[in-house]
Every structure is written in C-alpha cells, then in structure tokens.
Amino acid sequence: MSEADGTGDGHLIDVELDDTIGRATPDVEHERAVAIFDLIEENVFNPVGAPQGGRFKLKLSLADKRLVFDIRDENDAPLVAHILSLTPFRRVIKDYFLICDSYYEAIRSATPQHIEAIDMGRRGIHNDGSQTLMERLKGKIDVDLDTARRLFTLICVLHWRS
Template structure:
C-alpha cells in the first residue's frame, strides 16, 4: 500500500513573481521541509507518493498533483489568504529585525504573534483545500510557509 504523501514539489518559475537569492533560498528550504515530512491525500486518489507542481494562473494558485494512478489540478483563489500572507510577511520581517537586538521580551511577543499568524494561515489554507486535498496541521503549516515564500517580493 502506498503512502499518502508528497515525494516532490516543483515550482513553475514562469508563473511566479521574480525572486531574489534570499527568497529563492526560502523557497528551497520550504520545499525541503514540506517533502521531508507531510501527510497529503488528494480526494479520489488510491495512494501515493505524489508530485506537486505549483504555479499561478489568472490570480489563482494552482496545485497540479500527480501520483501512480492519479492526476488532477486544483486552482485556489488567493483572495481569502492575501491579508494573512501580508501580515505574516510583515511580522516575520519585524521578527528578524528584532532578533538583531537584545530585548528578549519583544522577541518573545513578536514570536508569539508570528506563530499565531502562521497557524491562522495554515488553518485557512487547510480549509481552502478541504474536499480537494486532505492535509494535517503540520503539513498545512509547511505548505503555508511555501505559499508565503511564493508571494514574497524581493
């Protein structure tokens, strides 16, 4: 019996925003983390592992999933995720800026907010995929990290 998991993730660079070397690095790390440990079960698929190709088309994030006996693309409007992605990027930038200082209280407060937004984004993404692809909370967090890296501008 095959596992329901992602074995690979590919990004379509032709459809994604241009990235700096730092953002490309963030994307590679996010893909590595996602592939390393995930639970990914497309509706109607009998078993994996699966390959995921992500792209954007007409303002939608497209998940093109294929496996041993399965192939399907899902397009998701990003409108419901836009605010949490922007807020998460902003708080991450603040977090990394504060890390350079020594105010432990401020670091902890921003980190709590960052984790809260990360969880909010993960749950929203999980809900957007409901009925299409079943993922657990940790996979949703890793996938949200990747989606955020895709939309980050240099």
C-alpha cells in the same frame, strides 16, 4: 485516511514551481528551496479520490492570480488539478510579512521577552494562514496541520519578492 494515526497516509515526493511563479533574488530562491525541502521531508498529502498511501508529485503554478495545484502520481501521470484563489490569503500573508519584519528588527535590539512575544504573534498568524489553507483544501486534498503549515510557508515564500 487517518490523520490521527498516520496509517494509509499519502505523501508528496516532489514539489515543482512552474515558470508562471517567476524567479526571484538568490536569497528568496534559497528560501523557496528550503520550504520545498521541508515540505517533502515530512508531509501528509491525500488528494480526495486518489489511492490511499499514494506517493504524489505537486506542480504549483499561477493562473489569473490563483494558485494551481497540479497533482500527479509518482510516475508523473496527471491525477487532478485544483485551483485556489489567493484572495483569502492576502491579509494573513501581509500580516505575516509585517510581523516577520518586526521580529527581525527586534532580534537586533529588543529584550528576549519582547522577541518572544513577537515570535508568539508570528506563530499565531502562521497558524491562522495554515487553518485557512486547510479549510480551502477541504474536500480536495486532506493534509494534517504540519503539512498545511509547510504549504503555507511555501505560499508565503512565493509572495516574497526581496
């Protein structure tokens, strides 16, 4: 697996949300669909022990306030499931939503410099969440930073209720 040059990298070809995730408002469902589309469009996803260069399907579900990564091959044969506690993400997700609210409020009335400063903070918090995700997946699933960012976006959208 080579993150540096992209050779031999596997990737996701499908991401599905289990019924345990629950449904949300049409706007939130749209954001979830966009996050999934972006993730599938471009990603590096290598479950440890799976064939290099594989094509994988990911089904996300919730069990006891934990996020379950059910990974399958392209023929839908089960490969591995990993369960991640969402506790390490609670604060960063809360901070991310708060700064996103500030950003959307600033767009209406703030100066371009103020909007840019808030956006830089938003990206920084998003990067922190993405790094946390990479650390939590270490030894289970190898992803590059861009894929971790897209996965973190999806995790945030899963928490977005309205």
